[in-house]
Amino acid sequence: MKILITGGAGFIGSAVIRHIIQETQHEVINVDKLTYAGNLENLTSVVDSSRYIFEKVDICDRVNLDRVFSEYKPDAVMHLAAESHVDRSIDGPAAFIQTNIVGTYTLLEAARNYWSKLDTKEKEDFRFHHISTDEVYGDLEDTGELFTESTPYSPSSPYSASKASSDHLVRAWHRTYGLPILITNCSNNYGPYHFPEKLIPLMILNALEGKPLPVYGKGHQIRDWLYVEDHARALLTVLTQGKVSETYNIGGHNEKQNISVVRTICSLLEELTPQKPNGVERFEDLITYVKDRPGHDLRYAIDATKLEKELNWTPLETFESGLRKTVKWYLDNLEWCKNVQDGSYQRERLGKGETT
Incomplete structure (x- = not known):
């Protein structure tokens, strides 16, 4: 297949592209605006592949989206481009409305226009796979229940509300226009190339520098963690085997x-890091409790039974094995971290046909 992937320079998108190029014979067109979270260094291992193409395009730019569809004629779309950081959505929700809602609408219309002109067999085979989050379901609190594909939506933050909106748009474009869609909702991802403002990489890098490890409230919030490479496998499985119009939840158990x-990260660093920053006896001593953020959900937990039973997917990594791999990756790739922290990764941001 020829797969158009939006947001392919981001954390999850780049993992999907690396998986596809390294493990399959499919072709990839990476469409990414390269906001702060888009990093072409995430794709160094595949950039020279003849099956990989990068286009620096904003998903809100209909003219360029139409050009990309017309030029490359994809067999499928995997839509990962999104603003995704809850704290940023609280401080500035406008970007989330623009990218996650308006951008998804614009991409849907470009895809529908392209799809409507395909011949019958190509129309039947085409897929629009929208990648979403478990946060659209809201807060499970301490109920002991799990999110299923039929859990009602109850988003709590501007981020999750914008993703819920995009999910509804995608379903409406199937119901109204017949566009063949798939939706997946995943739990918290972690792993290599994660942008350092997120919990796990932030804790690793702060600890290495002897900085405080900020934990919201008492740190009792519960998340279901999914290793990003397991997620990448699941997404391709859904794209190639999933049933049109269906939703599949992806979780890591x-x-x-x-x-x-945070304490497990500290323990791994005690084992794997030969030297501590000056003045630090134990990494755990750096843990600092800070005021909780507004509307903070207590618990998310995914029931991935449907995906496991119908499409035969299960995660390969436990949290323990995945977190160990993640900590070791950051320790082995401090240059990548430095380039992100000092902003130098943003210098290489030219797409096809651009000169400035």
Whole structure:
């Protein structure tokens, strides 16, 4: 297949592209605006492949989207481009409305225009796979229940509300226009190339520098953690085997309190890091509790039974094995971290046909 992937320079998108190029014979067109979270260094291992093409395009730019569809004639779309950081959505929700809602609408219309002109067999085979989040379901609190594909939406933050909106748009474009869609909702991802403002990489890098490890409230919030490479496998499985119009939840079977995650990171660093920053006896001593953020959900947990039973997918990594791999990756790739932290990764941002 020829797959158009939006947001392919981001954390999850780049993992999907690396998986596709390295493990399959499919072709990829990476469409990415290269906002702060888009990093072409995430794709160094595949950039020279003849099956990989990069286009620096904003998903809100209909003219250029139409050009990309017309020029490359994809067999499928995997839509990962999104603003995704809850704290940023609280501070500035406008970008989330623009990218996650208006951008998804614009992409849907470009895809529909392209799809409507395909011949019958190509129309039947085409897929629009929208990648979403478990946060659209809201807060499970301490009920002991799990999110299923039929859990009602109840988003709590501007980020999750914008993703819920995009999910509804995608379903409406199937119901109204017949566009063949798939939707997946995943739990918290972690792994290599994760942008350092997110919990796990932030804790690793702060600890290495002897900085405080900020934990919201008492750190009792519970998340279900999914190793990003397991997620990449799941997404391609859904794209190639999933049933049109269906939703599939993707989870890692790893419910952990945030404070437990941070303490496990500290323990791994004690084992794997030969030297501590000056003045630090134990990494755990750096844990600092800070005021909780507004509307903070207590618990998310995914029931991935449908995906496992119908499409025969299960995660390969436990939280323990995945977190160890993640910590070791950051320790081995401090140059990548430095380039992100000092902004130098943003210098290489030219797409096809651009000169400035």
